[in-house]
Amino acid sequence: MVTERKELIRLRNVSKFYEMGNSVVKALNEVNLKVYEGEFVAIMGPSGSGKSTAMNLVGSLDVPTHGSVFLDEIDISTLGESELAQIRGKKIGFIFQSFNLIANLTTIENVMLPMMFQGTGIDKRRKKAEELLKLVDLGNRGEHYPGELSGGQRQRVAIARSLANDPEVILADEPTGNLDTKTGAIVMEFLEKMNREGKTIIIVTHDPDLAEKYADVVYWLKDGILEKVTKREGKRFVDVTKKVKKAVKGNGVK
Amino acid sequence: MIGSESIRYALRNIAHRKGRSFLTVLSIFLGIATIFIFVSFGLGLYGYMNDLLEGGSGDKIMVQPKGSMGVPGLDSTFALTDNDVEVVSRAGGIYEATGSVFKIAEVESRDELKYVFLLSYDPSIPILMDLYDVDVKEGRWLRKGDSGKVLLGYNYLIDDKIFSKGLKINDKITVQDKELRIVGFMESVGNPQDDSQVYVINDYVDEIYPNDSNSYGWIVARADKDNIDWAVENVERGLRNSRDMEEGKEDFSVESFTDMIESFSTAMDIIIGFVVLIALISVVVSAVNTANTMITSVIERTKEIGVIKSIGGTNSEVFGIFLFEAGFLGFVAGVIGVLLGWGAAALGGYILDKGFYLVLFGREFGFGGGWGFLAPVFPGYLFGGLIVFAVLTGAISGAIPAWNASRTNIVDALRYE
Structure with missing residues (x-):
C-alpha cells in the first residue's frame, strides 16, 4: 500500500549541526522522514527539539550537514541556487507563524508575487490571485494592505499566497501560533480542506493536540532526535517508527 | 526577471522611506544640476568661440x-x-x-x-x-x-x-x-x-x-x-x-586669433573641468550616501528578502529588485537635476543677456546684462547623458548592497527580527 503512493519528500539520515564557539549544537541528528503525496503530516516537538530545522530542510530552505534530502526524488544538494529557488517556488507553498506578508504590497500583489517569479503573465497572475483570495473568503480585500487586516485574515492571505503556483506541498510553520483558538481553527480548517482536495500538507507545531487532530502522520522530535513516528489508524495513532526507517533506507537511492 | 509586482514593490519601498529617499535624491541631483549648468554654459562658449574663428577672426x-x-x-x-x-x-x-x-x-x-x-x-x-x-x-x-x-x-x-x-x-x-x-x-x-x-x-x-x-x-x-x-x-x-x-x-x-582663442579655450577647459570635477566629487559623495541608504534598506528588509526567496525568488531576482531601486533613485535624481540645471542655466543666460532688476527689503538690486554671448546651449545628449549618468551612479552604489541582499541566507533572514 505504501509503495503505490508517490513520494514527495524524503530525509535520509539527515543531521544538521551548528557551530557555537567551540561546541557543536546538534539541532537535528540522524533523522529519517518520508512524505507521500496527499498526506497530512505534522512535525511535532517542543521548542529546541529541532522541528524548525527540520522544516527548513523539508522545505529545502537549508541544506543538511550530513545525510540527504530528496525532493521529488531529486537530491537537493545537486541543485544550484536558482534551480532550488525555482523548485521551492513551484513545488512548495510556505505558511509562516508570523504570516510574513510583504507590508508594502497589497493583498492581491502579495498573492501574485510567487507567480511572478515563475514567469506567469500579469493577467493570469491577477486572475489566479483573485480566485485564491475568494477561496480563503477574502475576495473583497485584494486592494488592502496587510497592515489593514486582522491576524486571521493575514494568515488566510498567506494560505492564498502559498497556493499561488499550485504547489504539491504546503509547508506550514506553526500556522496558528500567532492566532487565537477560534481564528486558528479557521486556518486549520482551510488546510484540512486543501488536504481533502489532494494537497500534501506538512505542519510544524509544538501542540500535540493540534497535530493529532488534523494530521495522518506525526513525527515526534525531541532534542534533535526523531523519537517516534505515529500514524492514524482509524481513530487512534499507532507507532510506525520502524516502518518509516525501513522505508526511507530501503528505497533505491543509496 | 523584474516583473510589475517587483517594480511596484521597489517603488513603494522608496515611497515608504520618503525622507531618506528624498535626501538621497537631493544629494545626487544637486551634483547633476551643477554639471548640467556648467557644461551647458561651457558648450555655449565653445560654440561662440568656434563661430568667431569661422567668422571674421x-x-x-x-x-x-x-x-x-x-x-x-x-x-x-x-x-x-x-x-x-x-x-x-x-x-x-x-x-x-x-x-x-x-x-x-x-x-x-x-x-x-x-x-x-x-x-x-x-x-x-x-x-x-x-x-x-x-x-x-x-x-x-x-x-x-x-x-x-x-x-x-x-x-x-x-x-x-x-x-x-x-x-x-x-x-x-x-x-x-x-x-x-x-x-x-x-x-x-x-x-x-x-x-x-x-x-x-x-x-x-x-x-x-x-x-x-x-x-x-x-x-x-x-x-x-x-x-x-x-x-x-x-x-x-x-x-x-x-x-x-x-x-x-x-x-x-x-x-593669431586662433591661438588666442585656443589659449582662452584651454583656460576655459581648466575652469569648467575644475568645476565639473568638484561636481563629480559631490556625485561620488552622494553615491556613498545612496549606498548607505541601500545598505540600511537591505538590513531593514532582511526578513522580506527571506520571504521573497522562500516563495521562489532567486538570488538574481533579489539582486535585480534592489538594483532597480537604487537605479530608480538615481533616475529620479537625474531627471530632477537635469530639469533644475536646465531652468537655472536658462534663467542665468537670460539674466546675463537682459539683466535683472528687483527691489528686496526696500533695497534695489540690479544688473545691466549685455553678456548675450554667454548663452548656454542645451543639446539633447546633455539631458540624456546626465540622466544615464545618474542612473548608473545609483545603480553602482546600490550594487554591493543589492549583492549582499541576494546572498542573504534564507533561514537566517526568516528568523531575523
Missing part, C-alpha cells in the same frame, strides 16, 4: 603690448606707429595690416556724462571690425574722410543702457568736448564693453585728443589662413628688427 593676427589682454593702448609706455604697421603689412603671409588707437573717452549727451572706450580704425582696411563678426544695425560703417562722425555700439540705441534715452542716426554726441554726428550703430556683439564702445576713423583721433601722442594700441593684420603660424613668425621677426630688440625681450606680442 580665423585669418587675423594681432600685435599688442606684451602681457596685456583686452585693454591694449592704455599703457602709455608702449607705442605702435605707422612704421610698425608698414613692417607688419610687408611681412610674408600678411595681406594687409592696420593700426587702431584705443582710448578712454568722455561722452556726453543731453547733459549726461559717461566714460567709455574709444576705438579708431582705418575705414579702407576695416579688418578690425571683422573681428566683431556683426553688421551695422542702423545707419552705416565709417568711411574714409568721416571726420566729425562717429559709429556707436549697440547699447547707445537702447534706453537706460548708456544714456537714459537711446540715440538715433544723425544725433549729436559730445566726445572729449568735440561734437560728433552719429552715422551708425552696430549690432550687439554680446558683451557690455564692446557694445558700449565708440568708433572713429584713425585720421580723426588727433583732433579729439590734441594733447596726446596717439600711437596705436594694437595692430590687426589679415594673413594667409593656411600659413598663419608662419605669418606670425614673420611679423615677429620684422618687428624685432625694426624695433631693434633681442629675441625673448620684445615689448610686443604677436598672436
Whole structure:
C-alpha cells in the first residue's frame, strides 16, 4: 500500500549541526522522514527539539550537514541556487507563524508575487490571485494592505499566497501560533480542506493536540532526535517508527 | 526577471522611506544640476568661440603690448606707429595690416556724462571690425574722410543702457568736448564693453585728443589662413628688427586669433573641468550616501528578502529588485537635476543677456546684462547623458548592497527580527 503512493519528500539520515564557539549544537541528528503525496503530516516537538530545522530542510530552505534530502526524488544538494529557488517556488507553498506578508504590497500583489517569479503573465497572475483570495473568503480585500487586516485574515492571505503556483506541498510553520483558538481553527480548517482536495500538507507545531487532530502522520522530535513516528489508524495513532526507517533506507537511492 | 509586482514593490519601498529617499535624491541631483549648468554654459562658449574663428577672426593676427589682454593702448609706455604697421603689412603671409588707437573717452549727451572706450580704425582696411563678426544695425560703417562722425555700439540705441534715452542716426554726441554726428550703430556683439564702445576713423583721433601722442594700441593684420603660424613668425621677426630688440625681450606680442582663442579655450577647459570635477566629487559623495541608504534598506528588509526567496525568488531576482531601486533613485535624481540645471542655466543666460532688476527689503538690486554671448546651449545628449549618468551612479552604489541582499541566507533572514 505504501509503495503505490508517490513520494514527495524524503530525509535520509539527515543531521544538521551548528557551530557555537567551540561546541557543536546538534539541532537535528540522524533523522529519517518520508512524505507521500496527499498526506497530512505534522512535525511535532517542543521548542529546541529541532522541528524548525527540520522544516527548513523539508522545505529545502537549508541544506543538511550530513545525510540527504530528496525532493521529488531529486537530491537537493545537486541543485544550484536558482534551480532550488525555482523548485521551492513551484513545488512548495510556505505558511509562516508570523504570516510574513510583504507590508508594502497589497493583498492581491502579495498573492501574485510567487507567480511572478515563475514567469506567469500579469493577467493570469491577477486572475489566479483573485480566485485564491475568494477561496480563503477574502475576495473583497485584494486592494488592502496587510497592515489593514486582522491576524486571521493575514494568515488566510498567506494560505492564498502559498497556493499561488499550485504547489504539491504546503509547508506550514506553526500556522496558528500567532492566532487565537477560534481564528486558528479557521486556518486549520482551510488546510484540512486543501488536504481533502489532494494537497500534501506538512505542519510544524509544538501542540500535540493540534497535530493529532488534523494530521495522518506525526513525527515526534525531541532534542534533535526523531523519537517516534505515529500514524492514524482509524481513530487512534499507532507507532510506525520502524516502518518509516525501513522505508526511507530501503528505497533505491543509496 | 523584474516583473510589475517587483517594480511596484521597489517603488513603494522608496515611497515608504520618503525622507531618506528624498535626501538621497537631493544629494545626487544637486551634483547633476551643477554639471548640467556648467557644461551647458561651457558648450555655449565653445560654440561662440568656434563661430568667431569661422567668422571674421580665423585669418587675423594681432600685435599688442606684451602681457596685456583686452585693454591694449592704455599703457602709455608702449607705442605702435605707422612704421610698425608698414613692417607688419610687408611681412610674408600678411595681406594687409592696420593700426587702431584705443582710448578712454568722455561722452556726453543731453547733459549726461559717461566714460567709455574709444576705438579708431582705418575705414579702407576695416579688418578690425571683422573681428566683431556683426553688421551695422542702423545707419552705416565709417568711411574714409568721416571726420566729425562717429559709429556707436549697440547699447547707445537702447534706453537706460548708456544714456537714459537711446540715440538715433544723425544725433549729436559730445566726445572729449568735440561734437560728433552719429552715422551708425552696430549690432550687439554680446558683451557690455564692446557694445558700449565708440568708433572713429584713425585720421580723426588727433583732433579729439590734441594733447596726446596717439600711437596705436594694437595692430590687426589679415594673413594667409593656411600659413598663419608662419605669418606670425614673420611679423615677429620684422618687428624685432625694426624695433631693434633681442629675441625673448620684445615689448610686443604677436598672436593669431586662433591661438588666442585656443589659449582662452584651454583656460576655459581648466575652469569648467575644475568645476565639473568638484561636481563629480559631490556625485561620488552622494553615491556613498545612496549606498548607505541601500545598505540600511537591505538590513531593514532582511526578513522580506527571506520571504521573497522562500516563495521562489532567486538570488538574481533579489539582486535585480534592489538594483532597480537604487537605479530608480538615481533616475529620479537625474531627471530632477537635469530639469533644475536646465531652468537655472536658462534663467542665468537670460539674466546675463537682459539683466535683472528687483527691489528686496526696500533695497534695489540690479544688473545691466549685455553678456548675450554667454548663452548656454542645451543639446539633447546633455539631458540624456546626465540622466544615464545618474542612473548608473545609483545603480553602482546600490550594487554591493543589492549583492549582499541576494546572498542573504534564507533561514537566517526568516528568523531575523
